[in-house]
Amino acid sequence: MRRLAPVLRQDGVDTDLISLIKTILAACKEISFRVGQGELAGVLGSTLDENIQGETQKKLDVLANELLKDMILETGIVKAISSEEEDLPVAGNPAGKYLVTFDPLDGSSNTDINSLIGTIFSILPAKAELAADDAAQFLQAGTKQLAAGYVLYGPSTMLALTTGKGTRLYTLDKTYGGFLLTHEEVAIPSVTAEFAINMSNQRHWEPAMQQYVQDLLLGKTGPRGKNFNMRWIAAMVGDVHRILCRGGIFMYPTDTKDPQKPYKLRLMYEANPMSFLVEQAGGSSTTGYARIMDIAPTDIHQRVSVILGSRHEVESCLKYHSQ
Ligand code: AHG
Numbered sequence: 001m002r003r004l005a006p007v008l009r010q011d012g013v014d015t016d017l018i019s020l021i022k023t024i025l026a027a028c029k030e031i032s033f034r035v036g037q038g039e040l041a042g043v044l045g046s047t048l049d050e051n052i053q054g055e056t057q058k059k060l061d062v063l064a065n066e067l068l069k070d071m072i073l074e075t076g077i078v079k080a081i082s083s084e085e086e087d088l089p090v091a092g093n094p095a096g097k098y099l100v101t102f103d104p105l106d107g108s109s110n111t112d113i114n115s116l117i118g119t120i121f122s123i124l125p126a127k128a129e130l131a132a133d134d135a136a137q138f139l140q141a142g143t144k145q146l147a148a149g150y151v152l153y154g155p156s157t158m159l160a161l162t163t164g165k166g167t168r169l170y171t172l173d174k175t176y177g178g179f180l181l182t183h184e185e186v187a188i189p190s191v192t193a194e195f196a197i198n199m200s201n202q203r204h205w206e207p208a209m210q211q212y213v214q215d216l217l218l219g220k221t222g223p224r225g226k227n228f229n230m231r232w233i234a235a236m237v238g239d240v241h242r243i244l245c246r247g248g249i250f251m252y253p254t255d256t257k258d259p260q261k262p263y264k265l266r267l268m269y270e271a272n273p274m275s276f277l278v279e280q281a282g283g284s285s286t287t288g289y290a291r292i293m294d295i296a297p298t299d300i301h302q303r304v305s306v307i308l309g310s311r312h313e314v315e316s317c318l319k320y321h322s323q
């Protein structure tokens, strides 16, 4: 079993970037400990506040956000952070080399039912010409990410990480306290018979998505000629983790349920880091019309339609969108 830092050093990753990732993971270890203690740590349930997205904040959303923010900014090598739980970026060291954007706790609705949750992060290069508190510095396409990952707080606490040289999985050894490499080269099978989508939104999807999912449901007797299985964890970290482990397609497509909010997932701290991990593992990630990592962001909290996973299945889905 190999430890995180020597593996990254071997890849020639900048030592500052390695220490930044280690700091993020130190915060995640603490979140993992509190999550594990659950009710005993007094961290379950909601606060009385809402975040910028108008969503009620869970106590764990706030706790995870504070831990990550404080520890990341303390490194002195980060110019600013941007989080799902912060309206605006928070400035760090104006001379810092990095920007970090994160979803401190993904799958908030799972916190009180002892189900899968996680932390998603993305690291971008800082822009010398912009001020540390300027949101514009974060508006870089996903292709500019230096590193991305998530920590999944499940039966084991696991890290999926990429620095652009493949995707690796690590498992937190809770006795030793470090993340150990447990899957060197993640390769998402290109073919799958498993899909993940919130079916309760079916009537609100675009015709292309309606048709695609209907054909999956028809199974062997339909145009796809094979049966498909369905899974939905209600935490993108859980669904993406399953796809990294055994393939599948995950979709949170455009819908018309709330005309003010045609998309659910956030580009900067959900879609981009997950797309980087998936592409580095041989999968694909698209909005249905364009590669997610090519999108030029216009807002740090912008939302986007997401279709990602096994390459051939994503291509099948795209055919419906191009017709
Ligand atoms: P968050 O808890 O950070 O707000 O994100 C939840 C997201 C994503 O993780 C998940 O796939 C999706 O919302 C679940 O949506 P439904 O409530 O429609 O199941």
Ligand code: MN
Binding pocket: 103, 105, 106, 107, 236, 270
């Ligand atoms: Mn989330």
Ligand code: MN
Binding pocket: 061, 084, 103, 104, 105, 106, 107, 108
């Ligand atoms: Mn969240």
